[in-house]
Structures are given as structure tokens and as C-alpha cells.
Amino acid sequence: MSDSSKINTNAAAPDGYTGEGFFATKLDSVVGMARANSLWPLPFATSCCGIEFMATMASHYDVARFGSERMSFSPRQADMLLVMGTIAKKMAPILRQVYEQMAEPRWVIAVGACASSGGIFDTYSVLQGIDKIIPVDVYVPGCPPRPEQILDGIMKLQDLVRSESVRRRSSPEYTELLASYNIQ
Numbered sequence: 001m002s003d004s005s006k007i008n009t010n011a012a013a014p015d016g017y018t019g020e021g022f023f024a025t026k027l028d029s030v031v032g033m034a035r036a037n038s039l040w041p042l043p044f045a046t047s048c049c050g051i052e053f054m055a056t057m058a059s060h061y062d063v064a065r066f067g068s069e070r071m072s073f074s075p076r077q078a079d080m081l082l083v084m085g086t087i088a089k090k091m092a093p094i095l096r097q098v099y100e101q102m103a104e105p106r107w108v109i110a111v112g113a114c115a116s117s118g119g120i121f122d123t124y125s126v127l128q129g130i131d132k133i134i135p136v137d138v139y140v141p142g143c144p145p146r147p148e149q150i151l152d153g154i155m156k157l158q159d160l161v162r163s164e165s166v167r168r169r170s171s172p173e174y175t176e177l178l179a180s181y182n183i184q
């Protein structure tokens with residue numbers, strides 16, 4: 001008989017650890033909940049979509065309701081990179097450097113048509129979507145997207161973060177994803 005077959009899944013809780021105030025859960029769920037409700041944004045805003053994000057931050061839309069009011073302009077103290085605006089090819093290495101300086105776990109939202117696909121600027125000097133240089137978790141459509149759409153993007157990201165395994169960042173699939181972008 002293997003050791004795992006001996007585990008009693010109906011074991012009673014030890015004395016002093018039952019009743020009101022106690023519940024059983026998984027570490028993944030607790031970590032996911034904590035991460036999802038404390039995403040610290042790094043706003044990488046280059047043009048008009050950035051103005052919509054300013055409105056999203058302000059009192060009317062109040063991104064603090066989602067635990068994301070703490071802006072960081074230091075990549076090392078942020079875990080949600082919001083890219084808003086046209087990214088010229090000359091700026092692409094800077095954006096990539098910012099991404100690389102963020103610690104794991106880190107997530108990326110492409111806000112608006114320009115960040116998602118180059119938008120109306122189908123021209124030699126504009127990056128046709130930031131996913132050409134870094135992985136993107138959520139795309140927010142619109143030119144510009146309204147603050148409600150940006151909030152919806154953040155909520156979609158929260159869903160991803162909440163359900164992400166604490167081991168995902170060391171999985172072969174994630175390593176392969178980064179390797180496809182030539183990121184260590």
C-alpha cells in the first residue's frame with residue numbers, strides 16, 4: 001500500500017482548531033486572493049490612453065477599490081505593467097528593460113489599440129503590438145478605451161492571478177514562453 005493511500009481525507013480537525021473563525025483552504029487560493037487584490041501598477045504611458053488611465057486612478061473610478069492605487073515608477077516595486085499608448089520601435093528596448101527589471105510574479109496589460117496592435121499607426125516606426133517584445137496577459141481594446149474598460153481589464157487580470165498556481169512561474173511552459181521572447 002502506498003503512503004498516499006493511507007491519508008485519511010476525513011480527518012477531524014485537532015482540538016482548538018474548529019468552529020467559528022476557522023476554515024480549510026488551499027495555499028494556492030490564499031496566495032492567489034492576496035496577489036489579485038494587491039496588484040501594484042507600473043503605468044508605462046506614452047500618449048492619449050495614459051490620460052484615460054489618469055481618470056481611472058481618480059476619485060470617480062477609483063482604482064483603489066481593487067487594491068491597485070499604489071503606483072510605482074520603479075519596476076522592482078510593481079507587478080502589473082500597464083502599457084498605454086503608441087510604442088515607437090526606438091522605445092521598444094526601454095519597455096523590454098522595464099519588464100525585465102520587474103520581479104516575478106509579474107503581469108502585463110496592453111491598454112488600447114496602440115499597445116495591443118499598433119493601432120492606426122501601421123507605419124515603419126511603430127511597434128505593431130507590445131507582444132512582439134514581451135508576453136501580454138490581457139488586452140484592452142479601444143482607441144481610447146474608457147476607464148470602465150481599463151477597470152474591466154484589471155478585473156480580468158485579477159481572475160487570472162486568482163487562479164494561477166503558485167508554481168506556474170517555475171513551470172516548463174512558462175520558461176518556454178519567456179524563452180520564445182529570448183528572456184531569461
Ligand code: SF4
Pocket residue numbers: 047048049050084085086112113114115119142143144145
Ligand atoms: S489607442 Fe488611440 S487613444 Fe490610445 S494611444 Fe493609441 S491613438 Fe491614442
